[in-house]
Amino acid sequence: MHSKLSRRALLRGAAGSAVLAGIGAPAIVKAQTDAIRIGHLTPLTGFLGPLGEYAVMGVKLAAEEINAGGGVMGRRIELVMEDSVNPQTASAKAERLIERDKVAMIMGEISSASGLAIGQVANRLKTVFINTGCNSDALRGASCNPYMFHIEGANSMYVMAVGQYLLRENLVKDKKWYSLTADYAFGHDLLRVAKKFMESNGGQFAADELVPTDATDFSPYLLKIRQARPDLVVSNLAGNQITNFLKQYSEYGLAFPVAGFGFDTVVAWGAGKGNFSGIWPLVWHHLVDTPSSKKYVDTFQKKYGKLPDNQSWGDYNSLKIVAQSMTETKSADPQKLAEHLRKGAKFDVMKAREAYFRPYDNQMVMEMYAVRAKEPAKMKDPWDIYDALGTVPGPNEDLEIIAPPKDGTCKIG
């Protein structure tokens, strides 16, 4: 038996907590004294809200499956879910989840700034936090800590994944890139990694421009791109910005190839027919051809009537990983969980090869993917927007070659 938090109730809770920012009551799925409580903290409002919605769908599906299968050591999983809103609120809510709601661990988040704040609380209160959506390399570098784990790929991994295909298509060496970068922490971090990749492979910037996050009209940028005649237009944009960019890039009919280093399937689904183009990286997509991946796509579709995206993958798998680890160690103790995850335990995360958290920076070492936009005429339905290009690293390569370089900035190893 499991109670479902209705979508409405959740949204009401989300709206309420957005208003009260910090004093709103959490939505508790079911109160039961012997349940294992898991804190889920992710943005449900604002420009990352669309992704947060999928995160919630993923984690709820995982909880439902775990509880239907008898829970963890006979105890139910109980989700305590909150809208993280912004770094300040995220930090306050993380603290409250741990101290008042006594959650066994926290997972979620998409914004790198909020992820950093939650990670600091987790470290101070010695509770595991699994980051399911923040890409910034800095979280795996100077800001890393022994309690913060990353199932989300780091910016480096995204760059390496899509980079392999750019190399293969001869879009790097002696080519001119025109890059548009979201002007905040995530964008800057991504630009730094992308630039390093480009330069070490013999490419150069035609221009490298920062775009304020509140820009909705891209036409002046598009005119500049047209003048510069680059060999490749590179997006380091984020969230809804990518949707706007894709729509207007197609509106102006520019024909330069497009690629991006940060991406979410949801923003491309939201662009509309004929607007999506280019080569993009993903941590997972619904076309990944493994048995557990197919099973996930099926059950997700059955439950929600739509395809799962990369964000739902992160939150679904995080909870599955936590449940599996607790069952294996026969303990819901945060210390034991952290130790187990850091010991290199392997997990099936719906990819061809099993993944593990590497002790150097707690980054999940795993396969990444690249996809290519489909021509509009070949789309079977509005969700059929890309073809899988392949998996990085290749089957005979070490998984770690795409992980962020061990440059010594992270001191927990």
Added chain:
Amino acid sequence: MQIVFIIEQVLNGLLVGAYYLLIALGLSLIFALGGIVNLAHGGFYAIGAYLAVVLAERIGFAGAFVVAPVVVGLIGIVVERLLFRRFYRSDPILSLLLTFGLAMVIEQGLRIVFGATPLPFSIPPELRGQILIGDFIYSRYRLLMLFVAITAVTATWFVVYRTAFGRVIRAGVQNPDIVGALGIALGPYMTAIAALGVGLAGLAGVLLAPIAGVHPAMGAEILTAAFVVVVIGGLGSFWGVIVAAVLVGVVRGVTIYFNPSWGEASMYLLMALVLLVRPRGLFGERIEKFE
């Protein structure tokens, strides 16, 4: 060569001005004629965009273009009758609170009904394409937007400045008590203005849905820019908003040409500059009840 590129940006800025004009016109109208600072304007814009998506599936984009603004205008009537009406004479802070709340209700309402993820929507194939003038490129769809914006402005101007209806409205702005003493009930006039202003927000939503992401927070995205345009133009000024929209479009385009990261900041700097020189905005009039 550089000067050619700057001219291209200036001309594109004029086109982008239509974009700003569309989102600011309705706001300016309710602001000027009803004295309501409508923070829910972005919400009505979002409703327009969502209606465009829903209606276009059934009656096509052209049908949605006609029907959606009318439906949003009808919502405006209801909102005016039930809510705005109570606040014309009260402290402006109350109507600010009211419309701020309304904006949230609309955003969360859209989220509940349609979900937080953006809805796919594209420019209809027959309106797609670009027009090349020399080496300058323009989007056909934006030229259409410019045409619609000019038509909407002209129609609004005609109603407000060339009809008996408009005279009552303008008198009502300056001195509602005298208008009342002359035996004219202002109520229905204000309802009509709210319908027009809110309907214009809906129109902007329909027109921008193909080139901007359709998601619940899309209204919040454009609201600040719309306010900047209204403030630069001057409170209560009809022509001001037009000049300001074009000015913002051009200044932003040229700024992005030289320094893209200042693109959005440029309109705020422009606003600060204008307010320093002309505290009521470019064409701001003196309105007794706001003094």
